[in-house]
């Protein structure tokens with residue numbers, strides 16, 4: 084039922100009603116209409132951001148708008164899907180024009196960069212909460228899945244790991260780092276880059292993929308389970324992917340860097356597998372998409388995740404717990 088004030092509809096009209104060009108119908112009716120091209124499947128994913136749990140109340144609203152969409156686009160990237168459209172469900176404690184202006188700026192900037200149109204949503208009063216559903220398209224049967232890893236495949240990760248967690252620990256007061264290290268880590272925490280171009284380039288190359296949100300070790304476990312395989316993961320190779328390490332190598336010891344890389348969370352990178360014969364094709368996909376790709380292990384027939392150090396020795400005395408809302 085409509086609210087008694089017209090504020091809700093003014094808000095939607097002012098901040099979230101740009102005309103759509105690629106979809107047959109955007110917001111304003113009871114449903115939006117999408118028209119994926121012939122032969123394409125729709126890829127659909129939802130991610131919610133809750134104040135205090137996914138972001139701090141002090142975050143710049145433009146960053147929040149960016150991140151709310153980025154974490155969703157990251158799921159499309161993991162499936163090798165091309166972004167088409169998204170919906171935005173928003174609970175707001177109050178009507179704050181300045182906040183909404185900046186939030187929508189950050190949101191639309193990333194949406195425009197990916198040709199992904201806002202086609203509808205829902206707006207209500209309540210504790211600050213942002214839920215986006217993205218729709219992408221992928222040629223039928225070509226989506227990258229968690230279930231495709233095979234024994235003998237190489238295991239790869241894109242970009243950098245652990246820096247978002249480092250920034251979170253600084254905000255929590257449990258870590259102290261030089262200001263330039265904090266600035267870079269904070270940018271990764273508040274402004275992740277969804278690896279959409281890499282996901283597209285990995286279609287037909289990667290055997291499986293997942294995006295990393297809860298932490299590499301835990302998220303990799305989903306791939307292993309879905310694929311019915313195991314893996315050996317070189318924790319020190321993964322730990323080389325922490326960008327802060329290049330800036331400040333002595334900040335942590337080897338175990339500390341491994342913790343950030345394997346159990347940091349909030350990375351929004353892709354972990355993916357590919358047969359050794361596709362090694363050069365993976366490097367070409369990484370180069371074509373302007374994203375680093377690092378080999379961090381191998382898929383094996385024996386179930387379970389075996390975490391080793393750079394010399395191949397088992398690491399048994401470190402726990403790599405992934406983020407769990409109810410854990």
Ligand SMILES: Nc1ncnc2c1ncn2[C@@H]1O[C@H](COP(=O)(O)OP(=O)(O)OP(=O)(O)O)[C@@H](O)[C@H]1O
Pocket residue numbers: 129130154158296297
């Ligand atoms: N409330 C729900 N109802 C139905 N399915 C759900 C629900 N919550 C999660 N799922 C499904 O469970 C799976 C795991 O959900 P999760 O939110 O952890 O996704 P993810 O991609 O692994 O992580 P992230 O949300 O960080 O992207 C997904 O396939 C998701 O669609």
Ligand SMILES: Cc1ncc(C[n+]2csc(CCOP(=O)(O)O)c2C)c(N)n1
Pocket residue numbers: 130131135136137138139251296297347348349406
């Ligand atoms: C204030 C604050 N506290 C903690 C975190 C870390 N964090 C929250 S949810 C999540 C996993 C992905 O979420 P989901 O599984 O819901 O998609 C991570 C790593 C943060 N970013 N901000």
Ligand SMILES: [Mg+2]
Pocket residue numbers: 157158161293294295296
């Ligand atoms: Mg995901």
